[in-house]
Amino acid sequence: MGVFSFLTENGRGCLAVVAKDKLIYESINLKRQCVQLRTNVVRKKWHFLCITHSIGRAFSGGSLLRCYVDGDLVSSERCRYAKVSEPLTSCTIGTKIDVPVLDEDPTLESIKDSAPFLGQLGPVYLFSDAISSEQVHSIYSLGPSYMYSFLGNEATPFYDHPLPSGILDAKEGLASKIIFGLNAQASDGRTLFNVSPVSDHAIEKNSFEATVMVDENLANQQQMHLLSGFSILGFLLQSVPPQQLNLETLSALKHLLNVVTNCGLAELLVKDAISSIFLNPLIWLYTEYKVQRELYMFLIQQFDNDPRLLKSLCQLPRVLDIVRQFYWDNAKSRFAFGSKPLLHPTTKLVIGRRPIQEEIRKIRLLLLSLGEMSLRQNIAASDIKALIAFFETSPDMTCIEDVLHVVIRAVSQKPLLPAFLEQVNMIGGCHIFVNLLQRESEPIRLLSLQFLGRLLVVLPSEKKGSRFFNLAVGRSRLLAENHRNICSRRQPIFTVIADRLFRFPLTDNLCATLFDVLLGGASPKQKYNLGIPKRWRPHSQEVLQKQNQIDRQRSKGHDTHFFVPQMLVLIFRFLSCCEDASARMKIITDILDLLDSNPSNIEAFMEYGWNAWLMASVQLDVLKHYKVELQNQHNNEINEQRLVMELFCVVLCYYMHSVKGGWQQLEETVIFLLAHFEQEGVSCQDLLCDLYDDLIRRLMDSSAVENIFVSQPCRDNTLYLLSLVDEMLISELDHKLPVYSKPEILFLFSSLVICC
Known part of the structure; x- marks a missing residue:
């Protein structure tokens, strides 16, 4: 890959390309000389590369070419220095080297076949003199983010540790030797500004231009994917001050995504861009609320336009993880980011804060809507497991509450519920969510009960309720x-x-x-x-x-x-x-x-x-102390007793009137009441008399509209009711005459006899 070329119009000068484990340097003058320098440059890793070419006389050994990697000298070779007097009019950095090959040297063939530099370039400096090994190491110690002109008053405020004085001296340092210094951080669009401390700024009129084309360039698109270009861009954006990540920046990134969406490798690059930039909270957490709101609304629109992206980029587990780490309401979790303001790495001044709590909640709801969209599209076992893990481990009650609201809204949709429950049953059934009912927060418990209720709607039911008594024997x-x-x-x-x-x-x-x-x-x-x-x-x-x-x-x-x-x-x-x-x-x-x-x-x-x-x-006082005479009771006691009796009668009367064998429910109820009050040492004769009386009245009222006693199942059920009344009256003969018998009972009995 091409590193640089500095040539005159007639092709004289020098150039360099990088191969697998070597750097090829060519000096072109009246004669051409090509040398190879051993390097240990590793792909997909940042390296500091420095090449120096010193002029020497023949008797002193000649000119020497040195190659430094990460501040250390790795190789050196003798190489003629190309002395030229014409202007260097053909200069490139990181492009394909295009020079005629006149000799049959195979090394020159490799230069001809070189490709553009495919990777990332940091600061690039060209000096007018060969710098020493100590100076090379000092530049390396400044780090990859250094973008200045080697003047002490420019760099000192931004570094806590002592800086090397040898390169920052105004007279003997490197500032006076800079021909140009280019850095992507010192730019305006595609224009790169020279950071060299020139007194005559006329040179700045001829600014340098960097052109990186992704649109309509398949080769660049492929390299953008292969070299994880968007991952690198996302990583770099994490170090950008939040104030610079404004709506204009977001608009530019949205435009970039639109360009990528329409390119040949859209399917691959769009995923890279969204996951590394747009869905990377480390970039956006400290930005303004309006920026984050616009960001997530844009993502909702993107996923709505192309739901396929949800499955690969934004499933529910990913959303819950972002909420848990970045958009929490309570920072008790050890995974929480952003609990403290963002400080400048050198000045320690606050340069960013999370939005206020209410704004964070609005952003959280936008994020959770992405999770709901994912559930509507497809439900997997991983979604259920992520929910369980979130509910079981999160100490943030407000976040759990918001997640429950979203999940309840999702499972309330009929098409979604069966698929959701199928995955729940594969893992362990509805029991996996019951621990939510143990939370100290009542809103969480009640929302959890509602959530379980949605799932229990389709839970297979028991065929019949359990009975208290063995009807074959008839004893309690x-x-x-x-x-x-x-x-x-x-x-x-x-x-x-x-x-x-x-x-x-x-x-x-x-x-x-x-x-x-x-x-x-x-x-x-x-x-x-x-x-x-x-x-x-x-x-x-x-x-x-x-x-x-x-x-x-x-x-x-x-x-x-x-x-x-x-x-x-x-x-x-x-x-x-x-x-x-x-x-x-x-x-x-x-x-x-x-x-x-x-x-x-x-x-x-x-x-x-x-x-x-x-x-x-039977635990209610109105039945424990049942009274026939209600005059001496309070209004609440009177009303409650009437309501309790009405509930008994509504259910039992329906079974007597409409259900075959409905007398069995009446018998079970009577036997239960007798057994319970016998254990308590209390008589329930008054209660049973009123119960029978109410049942008979209701049946008589129904018979006034339709003769229900001549048809089944009411006929058999009513006969059994009369037998229970008769049994009760006979049981009282040892104590008193059956004075409780009423005309309605006699009339009902006579009517049944006539019907028979």
Whole structure:
């Protein structure tokens, strides 16, 4: 590859090219001489290269050519010095060497076949005299970022360590020997300015121009890819002060990407450019908010235009990693970047800060929208594993909250949910996310419950709920043993959810979320939602709009059904632990409204929640101390007792009226109540009498519209109800006459006899 050539119009001068392990230097005058100098230059690595050519007389050994690599002399050869008096009008740096080959020297052939320099060039200096080994080493010690003219007053403020005085002396130093000094940092577009300290600036009128063409140049595009050009550019941009990475800089980089997008190697170069520059937070973290916002909005547009790039460049694991390291809300993690202001490496002055917390959150949401786009396009096991790792290890509650909002929004889309759940089941099922329910932050727990609820909508359900009693024998099992058996047979995921949730205090927000999961994302009342802090409920308006829509649908005859009926178990556990009577009544009222809206809810209630309701109801004071006479009770006690009895009757009456064998549910309920109150040493005769009375009244009201007693299954179920009433009355004969019998019961019994 060509390094330099300094030639006159007639081709006299010197030139040099770099081969694999050598540097080829040619001196051209009346005679041509070509020498080879051994070097140990390694590809894809920065090196400091210096070539000196000193003039010597024949009796003193002649002119000597030396080659230095990284400040050390690696080789030297005798070589004639090309003395020319004409102007050097054909000078190039880093281009292909094009000189006529007159001799048959194979070395000259290799010079002819040389290619342009393919790589990166740092500062380039040409001196008017051969510099010494000490001076070479001193220049090397200044480092690759040095861009000045070797004057002490220019460089000293930017270096903490002592500088070599031999090269910075105004008279004896290198400043007076500079012919030109070129550096990409001292440029304006394609114009490179000479840094030599000249007194007459007329020479500056003839500025140097560097032309690098990627557009419509396939060779340069190939080398840009092979030599990781965009990776190098991204690395260099990391050292640029944030103030210089403004909207104009971003606009120029966007233009560069547009050029690359339309070139022949677009598929390769676009990926390199995005991953190394645009999706490299080390470059942009300390820039202004408006710059970062424009950057990520541009990326969203790019990925939206070409979704294929998402899979290779911006999948969810990559997004979560960027959020965790750079756009955190709490800097407790040892992986967090940017917790301290950016300081100048020499002056230690602050040159950059992260945007404020609210602006960081907006940027984080833009980033997470990229992750959501990736999930919509394709879901892989790596996405699920990345989510688990993030949820398990991140101490940043705000970031977890934002990620949960994005994931919930994603899995709420019907086409996406099956694919997401398939990957979850391949790893371990919904259990892998339950540890989120142990977080101290209630917003995290409730969002996690909503997230699990979306997944549980499609969870295979048990065929039938567990029963308390053996119907073949007709006798109650031991209550404690039976309850343990039921819990062991319940789907484990709901047991785990309950165990984690109920370690914490009960709140209205938890109740609202339980109903939200029960209904697949639509809580039955707005009251609960209104208590949720706006800080972690950005979609509150969406929830309220959804609820208003559900209320309108009910008024038009539409149904609201249970999506995850297993959540009834948790709702009734909440009910049994709740000490606020008004809150308990609100829960029962909501359930009654939902049962009234859709008959299938009653069947789901019996199948999944009836056992939990029985266990919860007997813990309520209004059943523990059941009173027939309500005059001496407080209004809350009266209303709560009526609601509890209404819930019993709504479900049991439906089964008596419409379900074949519905009498079995009534029998199980009666046996459970008798067994429980017998253990407590309390009579439940008044409770059962009112229960039978309410059931009979409801059946009689239905028969007034349609003669339900002549058709099945209501006929058989009602006959069994009468047998239970008869059994209860007979059991009281030892104590008192059956004075509780009512005309409705006798009328119902006589009607059935007539029908038979």
